[in-house]
Amino acid sequence: MAVRTADAEWRGALKDGTGRIKTESGALDGPYSFRSRFESDTGTNPEELIAAAHAGCFSMALANALASAGHPAERVSTTAKVHLDKAPGGFAIGRIDLVCEAEVPGLDEAGFKAQAEDAKANCPVSKALAATEITLTATLV
Template structure:
């Protein structure tokens, strides 16, 4: 079974003077502005790296939640941040890293079992598999 989700972008004119709008098929994000200034100058609006950070943090949280549940842990809470790094790469740029930071409260789990499950979720969440970047995970665990 394949699941297809959509997004769209419009950008004009070309180059640094261009301005764009990005939307998600669900309508959760609609005509959100983006452009050179939102990507490189910290202006109001979004950018592709921010969207990837949101996608990666939410995907990892869900993958870890399901993996913990499948391993028999039902009580807990996960808070995930992702920091996506964009770096110069020759004449262009590349996303070089997505650093996941996790605060987890999971009742009844020991540190070794949690590390095993969390690292498995990091490697196997669909967005991790999509990214051609270094993916790191730092976490704190309390029960």
């Protein structure tokens, strides 16, 4: 199966250093810093990248599950909110909130919720992050 890579380099101390993250595909090549991670400075951060990966993976998994069940979605849109919190010994990702909205003709609310919960439990990124609480708000429109 596929192996994907990304590189990160950090220079300097934590608070005044700078880093750069890039993916092998070239889709991302950008800076990150203490301020982009813990404040509101420009640049990316690891939590934002986890959120992007989780939102993308969940959306694909849900779309696949819906189509496999005979209800192909017209649209699946997901936002992932990764919570970085102070914890004993430093910081930790304590929770990820998935907020999904989907257009699925011919599917009732109960069927949609069941497929969404299954996708949350079984998308590869959710499995990789299983030690973290993952919540789901799924809306059928």
